[in-house]
Amino acid sequence: xxxxxxxxxxxxxxxxxxxxxxxxxxxxxxxxxxxxxxxxxxxxxxxxxxxxxxxxxxxxxxxxxxxxxxxxxxxxxxxxxxxxxxxxxxxxxxxxxxxxxxxxxxxxxxxxxxxxxxxxxxxxxxxxxxxxxxxxxxxxxxxxxxxxxxxxxxxxxxxxxxxxxxxxxxxxxxxxxxxxxxxxxxxxxxxxxxxxxxxxxxxxxxxxxxxxxxxxxxxxxxxxxxxxxxxxxxxxxxxxxxxxxxxxxxxxxxxxxxxxxxxxxxxxxxxxxxxxxxxxxxxxxxxxxxxxxxxxxxxxxxxxxxxxxxxxxxxxxxxxxxxxxxxxxxxxxxxxxxxxxxxxxxxxxxxxxxxxxxxxxxxxxxxxxxxxxxxxxxxxxxxxxxxxxxxxxxxxxxxxxxxxxxxxxxxxxxxxxxxxxxxxxxxxxxxxxxxxx
Numbered sequence: 001x002x003x004x005x006x007x008x009x010x011x012x013x014x015x016x017x018x019x020x021x022x023x024x025x026x027x028x029x030x031x032x033x034x035x036x037x038x039x040x041x042x043x044x045x046x047x048x049x050x051x052x053x054x055x056x057x058x059x060x061x062x063x064x065x066x067x068x069x070x071x072x073x074x075x076x077x078x079x080x081x082x083x084x085x086x087x088x089x090x091x092x093x094x095x096x097x098x099x100x101x102x103x104x105x106x107x108x109x110x111x112x113x114x115x116x117x118x119x120x121x122x123x124x125x126x127x128x129x130x131x132x133x134x135x136x137x138x139x140x141x142x143x144x145x146x147x148x149x150x151x152x153x154x155x156x157x158x159x160x161x162x163x164x165x166x167x168x169x170x171x172x173x174x175x176x177x178x179x180x181x182x183x184x185x186x187x188x189x190x191x192x193x194x195x196x197x198x199x200x201x202x203x204x205x206x207x208x209x210x211x212x213x214x215x216x217x218x219x220x221x222x223x224x225x226x227x228x229x230x231x232x233x234x235x236x237x238x239x240x241x242x243x244x245x246x247x248x249x250x251x252x253x254x255x256x257x258x259x260x261x262x263x264x265x266x267x268x269x270x271x272x273x274x275x276x277x278x279x280x281x282x283x284x285x286x287x288x289x290x291x292x293x294x295x296x297x298x299x300x301x302x303x304x305x306x307x308x309x310x311x312x313x314x315x316x317x318x319x320x321x322x323x324x325x326x327x328x329x330x331x332x333x334x335x336x337x338x339x340x341x342x343x344x345x346x347x348x349x350x351x352x353x354x355x356x357x358x359x360x361x362x363x364x365x366x367x368x369x370x371x372x373x374x375x376x377x378x379x380x381x382x383x384x385x386x387x388x389x390x391x392x393x394x395x396x397x398x399x400x401x402x403x404x405x406x407x408x409x410x411x412x413x414x415x416x417x418x419x420x421x422x423x424x425x426x427x428x429x430x431x432x433x434x435x436x437x
Contacts, residue, residue: 004391007417013207013235013255017365017419020358021348021427023307023319024434032343035093038313039298044097048299049129051120052306053106054079054330057143060166060178064321066305067107068330076112078334079304080119087123087302089341094127100289100297102129102136107305110144114152121156123302132157135289137201139163142180142188150195159288160199161192162230167208167215168222175209176236189226198285199229206258207236216258220265229284232277233262235416259413275366276415295362296377304333311355315347325437354424356385361422364398365415368406392418 007014015022052066055076059069068075104120112120121131129136137160138153153161165185167173173180192200202223206216223231235255263273271279301308307316317333320326350358356378363369369389374382382405383389389405392398397411397418411418423431 002391004388004395004421007421008395008414012414012417013237014417014420016234016237016416017361019307019309019314020361020419021314021350021354021423022431023316025427025430026314026316026319026346026348027430028346029315029344029349032345033313033315035090035342035344038310038315038344039094041312042298042310043296044094044298046100046293046297047097048294048297049099049102049124049127049134050299050301050306051083051102051104051109051124052301052303053104053109053112053120054303054305054326055106055111056108057111057141058179059323060176065107066317066319066321066326066329068323068326071111075330075334076116079330080116082334082336083120083303084123085336085338086341087126089338090300090302091127093342094300097128097300099127099129099134099300102131102134104136104138106139108141108144109138110140110149114148117149117152121152127300130157131159133289135159135287137162137199140188140192142185145188145191147191150191154195154197159197159285160201160230161197162201162203163188163192164203165219165223166203166205167211168219169215172208172211172215172219175211176205193226200226201230201232202226202228203232203234204262205234205236206262207255211254211258213254213257213261216261217265220262224269227281227283229281231266231271231279231281233259233266233279234277235259256413263413273412276412294366295359304330312350313344313347314350315344318346320437322437348430354426356380357422357424357427360386361419364405364407364422365419368401368404370404372403388422 054067055071056067056069059067102124109117109120124136136158138158139162140149141163166176166178166180168182168185170180170182189200204216204219204223263279266279267273270282272282274280298311299307299309301316304317305319307314318329320329359374359377360369360382363374369382371382374380378385389398392407392411396408397414398405398407400406407415407418
């Protein structure tokens, strides 16, 4: 039995792969790498700027993002001061650069007050990102966004706002330790829609304890009342050190039935499935600005908890989930001086084989692997470099469509199995050795 066949006999929910390699494969870099050297040979004409706000009003029971709940005002002020030092040092290191996309995430960016949000936008502008010219997405939450903050986002030119609703039923969000009132969610959605943002994205979770096909259908129908241009459907994962992870119970695989319910419902309402999680409405606006391809173009992350992707080096601050560890990492960040932000201290160096791996994984889980693009970039053939792809085809999980190797419907719904299956042996070994903190 092959490794893939063995994995197919188990759960399709192994791990969510949104980047390669996974952050648990990162390690201290000794010696530290000069920031200028990391970016010296990289294209800088279509970058992604990501600003991470590592604060939330509360931490949901499923959350393993890098965030601290309920920060003191002096901590937020010190973080903003450190963010300015980092942004200006990064700008110096990058030199002439152009950004194709930008996002402010977290955490919860709208936990910041209006002045704090203005500061973050001003720093983005210093790097050359004006949301009126560069598509920008901002995460919001019903507990922290208000009319003044919405007006600021609109005035700055933000064209996409995203909110994690998770469920429109209070009993279900309570089950994942999120004390959220549906009336407040609906009022926030009314506010966002009335502001006229071109793209509203909503996140829903399936697999919550007590959730059924009928209750998930209720949340889907409630979401569509607001005609979101994008919807993300996330399976619930119980991760180490989260509130749910400490409950020591397994979550059943009703998730697959719920996924299919959500997929079929959204397809019947005219949405297009972009990936396992992402669905786009027919009325969604066309993408604007320069083309950004995550397989090929870099990402500049600012703020403790953000990750940056140069072609050969991926780097970030250290990662943690436990609140004490997160607070310690944030404190170390705010104490850094400008010169120290010119050093890359923690990350993963991708050799030629890992760069091929990354291109393959991110392509396959999205639009598919274009052999011509792969050949032009690496000078070799994807299927020759990765003979394991034949296994996907043999099991009906992928096939050639107009010359592009794409996942089938059966493959898409197993994206969270196929992604980890494609990890290199070196990455798997590092992830297995990682000590959660």
